[in-house]
Amino acid sequence: MLRIGDVHIEHPFVQAALSGHSDLPMRRVARRFGAAYTVNEMALDTSVLHESSWRTRLLNVEADDHPVGGQLMGANPDAFGPAAALLSDAGYDVIDINFGCPVPKAMKRCRGGYLLSQPAEAMEIIRRVLEAVGARRPVTVKMRRGLDDTAASERSFFEIFDGAFDLGVSAITVHGRTVEQKYRGPSDWAFLKKVKRHAGDRVVLGSGDLFSAEDCVRMMRETGVDGVTIARGAIGNPWIFGQCLALIGGHPVRSAPTMAQMREVVAYHVGELVRYHEPKAANKIVGRLMNGYTRYHPRPKAAREAFSKLKSVEDMRAVFDDWYPPDSIDDTTCASRVEIRE
Numbered sequence: 001m002l003r004i005g006d007v008h009i010e011h012p013f014v015q016a017a018l019s020g021h022s023d024l025p026m027r028r029v030a031r032r033f034g035a036a037y038t039v040n041e042m043a044l045d046t047s048v049l050h051e052s053s054w055r056t057r058l059l060n061v062e063a064d065d066h067p068v069g070g071q072l073m074g075a076n077p078d079a080f081g082p083a084a085a086l087l088s089d090a091g092y093d094v095i096d097i098n099f100g101c102p103v104p105k106a107m108k109r110c111r112g113g114y115l116l117s118q119p120a121e122a123m124e125i126i127r128r129v130l131e132a133v134g135a136r137r138p139v140t141v142k143m144r145r146g147l148d149d150t151a152a153s154e155r156s157f158f159e160i161f162d163g164a165f166d167l168g169v170s171a172i173t174v175h176g177r178t179v180e181q182k183y184r185g186p187s188d189w190a191f192l193k194k195v196k197r198h199a200g201d202r203v204v205l206g207s208g209d210l211f212s213a214e215d216c217v218r219m220m221r222e223t224g225v226d227g228v229t230i231a232r233g234a235i236g237n238p239w240i241f242g243q244c245l246a247l248i249g250g251h252p253v254r255s256a257p258t259m260a261q262m263r264e265v266v267a268y269h270v271g272e273l274v275r276y277h278e279p280k281a282a283n284k285i286v287g288r289l290m291n292g293y294t295r296y297h298p299r300p301k302a303a304r305e306a307f308s309k310l311k312s313v314e315d316m317r318a319v320f321d322d323w324y325p326p327d328s329i330d331d332t333t334c335a336s337r338v339e340i341r342e
Contacts, residue, residue, distance in 0.1 A: 002037070002227045004203060005138025005170035007067050007093050010036035012227030013216055013244040016173075016207065017042050017071040017096065017142070020288065021235055024057070025272035027065055029265065030234060034241035037067050039229070042098055044111075045074030045083035057276065061091035071142065073098035075110040077124045081132035088133040094170075095137050097129060099160065100144045102179045113179030117147045119159045126164050138170035142207075142229075145191045148180040161195070171203035173229050183232075192223040205229050213243035213253055236292020238265060257296055263324040266293050270316065279313050286316055297323065 002009040015022060015030040015038035022030075027038040043058055061068060070092030072083055084095045099122055101112025115122040129139050141164050146153035161172060174195050176187030187208025196204045206225035210216050211233040219228050234240055239261075243253045257265070269289065273282045290307035297303040303323045310316050 002203075004037075004094055004140060007037075007138055009067060009227075011245060011248075012205075012220065013241055014205065014227055014229040015039065015234055015241070016229035016231035017069070017098070018231055018235065019101075020285070023273075023276065023285075024062060024065060025269055025276050026289075027068065028272055029238045029269045030241060031064070032268070033238040033265075034245050035238075037069070038065075039069035039071050039094075039096060040092070042071045042073050042101065043083075043087075045072050045076065045079040048072070048083040048086055049079060053278070059086060059090040066091075067093040069094040069096045069140065071096040071098050072129075073101055073106065073111050074125075075115075077121065077128045080125050081128040084129045084139075085132045088137045093137065094140055095129060095133050096140045096142055096173075097126060098142050100142045100173075100175055100179070102144065102177075102182045107179070113144055113147065116143065116153070116156055116160065116179060119156050119163070122160045123163050123167070126167050126169060130168050134168055139168070140171045140173065141169050142173045142175070144175045144177055144179050145188060145195075146178050148178050153178070158198070161199075165199075165202050171205060171226075172199075173205040173207055174225075176206070176208035189219060189223050192219070192225055196224040196226075203227075207231060213240055213247045216240070216244050217247050236289065236295060259298075259324070262293070262296060263326070266290075266320065266324055269293075270320065274313060274316075283310050283312060283316060286310060294323075 002012040015027060015035040017039040019042045022039060022041045030038055048055060048058065070087035072080060074080060087095055098112055099115045106112035107114045126141065133139065143157065143161065146157045164172060174192055176189055176192050177185065192206045203226045205227040206219050206223055207229045210219060210228055210230050216228045216230060219225065230240060239257055246253050270286055273285055277285060287308050287310050291304055294300045294303040294307065306319050306323060310319060
């Protein structure tokens with residue numbers, strides 16, 4: 001069990017927020033394969049506050065999408081509270097604040113990971129969100145282990161970490177890389193262990209280098225974190241949640257899906273995308289999504305290239321039938337063990 005405030009979650013393996021990925025279709029697929037708690041793709045506070053078709057979808061939380069976290073990122077404390085209130089009113093069970101995004105665009109606009117260098121601003125944002133929704137929803141924070149590897153950066157990390165809990169946040173997710181690292185180099189699990197030991201009974205989730213069920217369970221055992229948030233390791237790999245549950249239950253873990261499983265899941269996910277998004281957006285997302293799924297295909301590079309050239313929904317259906325044909329449904333296992341890091 002994992003508990004975030006008054007939200008009780010069946011197990012500690014979380015579908016992380018993934019910009020451009022963890023929309024409702026991906027969350028539905030993740031739940032279908034065992035995820036008990038999922039987080040929406042990161043939303044800018046200012047975008048939540050302005051009318052758009054994207055905002056309409058974001059603020060329509062479906063009955064089968066619980067418990068779900070709504071993650072916000074931004075730079076202006078004045079916008080965070082109203083945006084958090086809208087997510088809470090829409091039905092998000094947890095409000096998550098992103099202080100971890102390392103992409104240059106976020107950094108240049110003083111968002112995400114940049115705020116790890118600005119403890120006073122970060123604390124003001126947390127305070128505003130708690131004032132707006134803290135009486136109704138648990139509030140959580142996503143952090144990296146600092147802006148860089150300097151001692152000053154680590155001091156800022158712990159100032160924000162301890163200050164956030166003192167203000168009343170229910171849990172903090174810590175990614176073991178610095179903002180400067182982005183996605184390069186290893187995630188520092190020794191730092192996660194240090195953080196959890198420092199936190200004591202306070203809820204800490206770990207993140208970084210979780211590409212298999214074995215990784216997820218090993219992180220929990222080696223660091224003592226209360227749960228893990230699976231990000232890139234879940235793209236095109238929804239089986240990871242069931243594999244985690246099998247592993248902690250002492251059951252054998254099958255490392256690769258069969259062709260039958262691949263066709264079923266890809267068809268379901270693509271169908272959900274087409275229903276949820278406008279055609280142009282769905283087409284674009286499918287091309288990106290299939291970078292993950294095709295890693296399990298017997299011919300991954302060729303399949304990935306075919307999906308990258310999609311021009312329309314009709315193309316999508318034709319390419320899908322070419323690469324996942326109905327007559328291939330048998331128990332043939334796809335690529336035996338896939339290295340997701342490529």
